Structure formats: C-alpha cells, structure tokens
Amino acid sequence: MISLPVVIISVILFFVLFFGIGFLLNMLLRMSWIMAILYPIVCLFIINNQKMIAYVREPGIAFSGIGDRIVSLAAADIIILLSGLIGAIVSGLVINALRKRGYQMF
Template identity: 75%
Template sequence: MISLPVVIISVVLFFVLFFGIGFLLNMLLRMSWIMAVIYPIVCLFIVNKEKWIRYVEAPGEAFSGLFDRVASLAAADIFILASGMAGALLSGITIKALRKRGYQMF
C-alpha cells in the first residue's frame, strides 16, 4: 500500500517530468504530439519485469505476462501513470498554442 504523500509527490513528479520532456522534444523535433505517442511505450518499460530477450525467445508467455502485470496495477499506480500522460498531452497543447501565437521554437 502506497501512502498518500507518496502518491501526491509521485503524481506531481510524473506530470512535471513528462511535461518537461515532452515540451523539449516537441520544441526540438517540431512534432507536437511526439511524447504522447512515446509515453505508452515508456509506461510499458516501467511496468515490465521480464528480460527483453524473453520477448524474442518466448513472445507468447512474455507478452501475456506483461498484459497480466498491466491489468494488476493498483489504482494509485494507474493514477500516477495517468498524470504522466496528462503532462505529455499538455506539453503538446502548450507547444501548439505557443506556435499559434507566433512563438518560433528553434
């Protein structure tokens, strides 16, 4: 069980972290939604417990274990990961709004 202060700090940390990473990637690569596309893959890296070679040697077992692991996440974990996705989406919205108003990023 995760304590409430840990959840609150984690939510803020994930939001700010992925907003910042998404903002920088959007600014440098000029692709407004790049982090929103990459973030689900990052979530799978976070949740994953298998060695990567298992996805080549026994993909059926490895992917089924990964899906079971994702399905068994606690509500606090889902809330924390969702806050990261919100940060990634908000970075895309922010970049689009800044570009619409005439700010040129690199």
C-alpha cells in the same frame, strides 16, 4: 500500500517530468505529439519485469506476462501513470498554442 502523501508527490513529479520531456522533444523534433505517442512504450518499460529480449525470443509469453502485470496494477500506480500521460498531452497542447501565437521553437 502507498501512503497518500507519496501518491500526491508522485503524481506531481510524473506530471512535471513528462511535461518537461515532452516539451523538449516537441521543440527539438518539431512533432507536437511525440511524447504522447511514446508514453505508452515508456509505461511498458516502467511496468514490465522481463528483459526486452524476451519480447523477441518468446513474444507470446512476454506479452501475456505484461498483460497480467497491467491488470494487477494498484489504483495508485494507475493514477501516477495517468498523470504522466496528462503531462505529455499538456506539453503537446502548450507547444501548439505557442506555435499558433508565433513563437518558433528552434
């Protein structure tokens, strides 16, 4: 069981981390929603406990295993991962707002 202060700090850290990564990727690649698109893949890397080659060699077993892992996540884990998704989406919104106001990022 995760304590409440750990969850709160983790939520803030995931939001700031993925906001920052998303903001930088959006500036460099000029694609406003790149991190929001890549975030589910990042979540799968965080959640899974199998090697990546298992998805190529035994895809049926590997994908059903990741499905079981996703279903068995605790509420705190889901909240933390959702805060990262919100950070990625907010970074896209901020980049779009800055570009509309005339700021050119690289």
